[in-house]
Amino acid sequence: MEFLWALIIGGIIGWLAGLIVGKDIPGGVIGNIIAGFIGAWLGSLVFGHWGPEVGGFYIIPALIGAIILVFIVSFIMKNMRKHAS
Numbered sequence: 001m002e003f004l005w006a007l008i009i010g011g012i013i014g015w016l017a018g019l020i021v022g023k024d025i026p027g028g029v030i031g032n033i034i035a036g037f038i039g040a041w042l043g044s045l046v047f048g049h050w051g052p053e054v055g056g057f058y059i060i061p062a063l064i065g066a067i068i069l070v071f072i073v074s075f076i077m078k079n080m081r082k083h084a085s
Contacts, residue, residue, distance in 0.1 A: 002055075005055040005056075006037075006055050007033055009054055009055035010032075010036030010040065010055075010057065012032075013039060013040065013057060013059070013062050013063055013066050014031065014033060014034070014066055014070070015032045015036075016063060017036075017039060017067045017069070017070045020063075021067055021070045021071050021074065023074035024074075025070055025074075026073070026077060035066050035069055035070055036057075036062065038065075038069055039066025039067070039069045040066070041065070042065035043060075043061035043062045043063070043064045043068075044062065046061070046064075047060075047061040049061070
């Protein structure tokens with residue numbers, strides 16, 4: 001049950017990051033979950049463990065990390081599309 005909860009929270013964090021940045025995360029729901037998990041790892045690595053914790057994620061650092069990740073991924077994907085044309 002804890003794993004399912006982590007998937008849900010990771011997906012929500014990734015989805016929120018996509019909304020804030022205004023970019024789509026490649027991969028839909030799976031992309032949101034991956035962005036949420038990687039963003040949580042990146043955010044806690046850079047910003048530490050603070051703020052409210054839900055489902056094993058510290059929400060504020062995880063969201064900041066996911067926003068950074070979505071921005072970087074969307075920038076890379078945009079440049080790849082330009083060079084492919």
